[in-house]
Amino acid sequence: MKSTVEHLSPTRVRINVEVPFDELKPNFDRAYRKLAQQIRVPGFRPGKAPARVIESRIGRAPILDEVVQEAIPSKYMEAVTNSEIRAIGRPDIEVTKIEDGDLVAFTAEVDIRPEITLPAYGELSVAVDDLELTDEEVDEQLDELRARFGTLTGANRPAETGDFVSIDLSAAVDGEDVADARTSGLSYEVGSGNLIEGIDDAIVGADQGEVRTFTTKLLAGEHVGKDAEVTVTVQSVKVRELPDADDEFAQLASEFDTIDELRADLRQRLSRVKQMQQGVQARDKVLEALLESIEVPLPEAVLNAEIESRKHDAVHVFDHDDAKFNEFLEAQGKTPEEFDEELRADAEKAVKTQLILDSIAEAEQIGVNDSELTERIIYQAQRFGISPDEYVKQAQESGQLGAIFADVRRGKALATVVRQAVVTDASGNTVDLEELFGRPEPAAEEAPEAAVAEDPAPDTEGAVNK
Known part of the structure; x- marks a missing residue:
């Protein structure tokens, strides 16, 4: 096989390939066996008809087509390997010549990884944020842990940020009810921002049994992007009571004996x-x-x-x-x-x-x-x-x-x-x-693990894979 490479640009080449017929004998053998299974020839069992008989029945063209289609992928890869180019993406292949008994020629245009001049890594300099840790941040972590052991009790007052409410929701677009938006008995932490925009403002200050409405844009469903009038009914208001941050809590929530050790x-x-x-x-x-x-x-x-x-x-x-x-x-x-x-x-x-x-x-x-x-x-x-x-x-x-x-x-x-x-x-x-x-x-x-465990690598998957 003979192949040459033309550089069309820094990122694309054309590979010209000529394959002599004597290299295609294994492909012809496989083509005849494949076609012999597909063609019924009187006097021969399936798959046993000789090559000359198959050729006499269907002609030379289908056989050549089968050989060329099978041979090109492997010959293309062989040409890429021999030329030492770094091909990426799928090639555009065109058969340019089939001279029966002599050679098959084709071209393959494909993108290549360009030559890149890399800098000296030690010359790269970046600045990151200071490593700061405040007592308030530790307190927040402790409060989150206490919240896991907290209890919910009824609040005899209107809802406030941080309360837990049970709500019923419904929505309408242009006066038509949105079935997918209707729900009841939904538990929600006021101020968490886990539901639709505007709901926290609507709930804060609402008492048990109170109904409030507000307008917001729907972000999903068949009415996505449209303004909807949302009705929210507050069924109950509960407040979470946290356990005291003391040694007893430390023993309950961790393997430590004191709250200082837990902190x-x-x-x-x-x-x-x-x-x-x-x-x-x-x-x-x-x-x-x-x-x-x-x-x-x-x-x-x-x-x-x-x-x-x-x-x-x-x-x-x-x-x-x-x-x-x-x-x-x-x-x-x-x-x-x-x-x-x-x-x-x-x-x-x-x-x-x-x-x-x-x-x-x-x-x-x-x-x-x-x-x-x-x-x-x-x-x-x-x-x-x-x-x-x-x-x-x-x-x-x-x-x-x-x-x-x-x-x-x-x-x-x-x-x-x-x-x-x-x-x-x-x-x-x-x-x-x-x-x-x-x-x-x-x-x-x-090789040791070379990337941050919780965030292994920047998301680069999917664009360039040889």
Whole structure:
């Protein structure tokens, strides 16, 4: 086989391939066996008709077509491997010549990962927030723990923020009842913001049995984006009484004997959370610094595929009903043109991020071991509320296992850069991120987890996967 590569742009090539017929003999053998199973030839059992008999019955053209269709994918991959180009996305293949008994020629245009000049990671410098922990924050954590052991008692007064109410809800659009919005006996914490906009203002000050109405925009259902008149009936008002923050509570709610020990533990846990947040902030800022410091030509076909994927996900929520989607945008104060501009900008950033991290992973020879891949699968399965086995099955069926592998590798690539970048807090102190991002790994087979556990990697999955 002979192949040559033409560079059409920094991100796209045309591969010209010529395959001599003597390399296609295995393909011809498989084609004849396949067609022999499909064709009934008098005097021969199914699958036993000789090649010359099959050819005499159906002609040469169907056989050549079967051979070419089977051979091209493997010959294309062979050409890509031999040329050492880094192809991404699906190729556009065109058969240009079939000379029976001589050769088959075809071209394949495909996007490639562009050459990227990477900066010296140690020259990247970012600042993150100071690690501050106040007594008030510890008190908030303690109050949340006390709330788990609190009791609800009836309040002989109008509802206030923080109360728990039982409510009935109904809504009407243009005087027509919205069936999906009707509910009764709903328990709600006033001020939590977990229901529709405007409901907290309507409930505060309402007494048991009182009915109030307010207007709000619906964010889902067939009337999405439209103004609805909502009626809320307060059936009961209850206040949560918290246990005293004393040694007895500490013994009830934890393994500690005193409230001071419990507070100390809460402070330590909060400190770890803030360190984690600081690490995530450092990771995100280092990524932004990378994006700003590197020029990357974007493969147009890959970018367009990412745009279409994001647009599909956005309208899928509305059953691909453009009218409902536009009503939703209007409710958000956004035009379709503005949405398209934002979507394209986000897609460009995602593709650029992946191209840069892939280049770093290749330059640093970063690998992914089984335990790292398993950890990501478990993490993703928990996010979607399914078992790891089910998640793997779905990923295999959708062809996304490669994307999961690539995403873990990119997370490790970014962690490699973060470890070498200069990270300081707002006060100018150097931030030690070794506990979060680990030491530089000695070998891919013994790689420690290189990303923040609760937030493994920036969401780069789905745009560029070889």
